[in-house]
Amino acid sequence: DMKIVSNNIFEKSKGNALTSENFADFIRKNEINEFYITGADAIACVKSTVFNMCRENFKVTVISDGITSYDKRKIDEMLKYYEKNGCKIITMNELLNSE
Template sequence: MKKKNKRRNLRMLVISIIGILVLCIGIIALRLIYLSSATKGDSIAKYDSPKSALLILDIQNDTLGISEYGNTEPLIANINTAIEYANDANMEIIYTKQEFKGNPLDSLISGGMYQADSVGADLYNELSIQSDNIFSKLRTDAFSEEHFESYLIKNKINTLYIVGADASACVYKTALGGINRGYRVIVLEDSIFSVKRDLLNTMLEKYQTKGIEITTIKNFNQTQAVDL
């Protein structure tokens, strides 16, 4: 009888542990979906004199520390060149920073990266900063940040050129957030980061199926020169 009770108690303990693990995994999964999903919102108005903006996503110290990116110097050079072209054309230039603020679950999911007020969360020191338009965001999609979206609306921006990191995460989800609201979204393919070259090629194909346009640094410069 005692042995049966011990076995029953052991089974109950194992079931309880499994239940707790499943619950924890479920909570983490739901939080991850929330953080990484593209947002939806109201369609933008049809402006009389619409503007374009260059959006630089998450070029931070922690980003440049991701070893899978390999040699990041050419990409940083391309991004800074895009910023220079945008600045010369008097285009709006906007920066975002991924920052997690005290939620231990977010710290677990991010592996301790991008913690608010940390050196890792700061914009990369070799990144050209040409405006004070810097928005901190919790979620992958920059449109989840209310102040960011309000800025675009206030300045009658309807076209976004996107550079930065990462091709399969923040770049993709922010681009989708823009498409969902009626923005024209154009990604500079030679100015975005990806952990794998093959993945980058796959994402570029995927972008176009979602209505996201693709261009290059050279074409971006020519476009701004014509607008001037």
């Protein structure tokens, strides 16, 4: 059901997106340093990716209504964790209205 808009598709086998060598090479070669994060597991993959991207000094923004988790009660806690680690939190409407 996903609309493919690019041939730049990267697979990962660990939580942190930066562990995908192809993805890491792509962002390095294209000098990409700003990311908008969404994801299906706020307390695992999203958490690890946000933490590691912030640690690498990327500009990271999480779309708060674009994440979920098997335990939805922990999403607010994760949003605070992301912010504490240097990530900005916005909604999809805020992103769309900022342009």
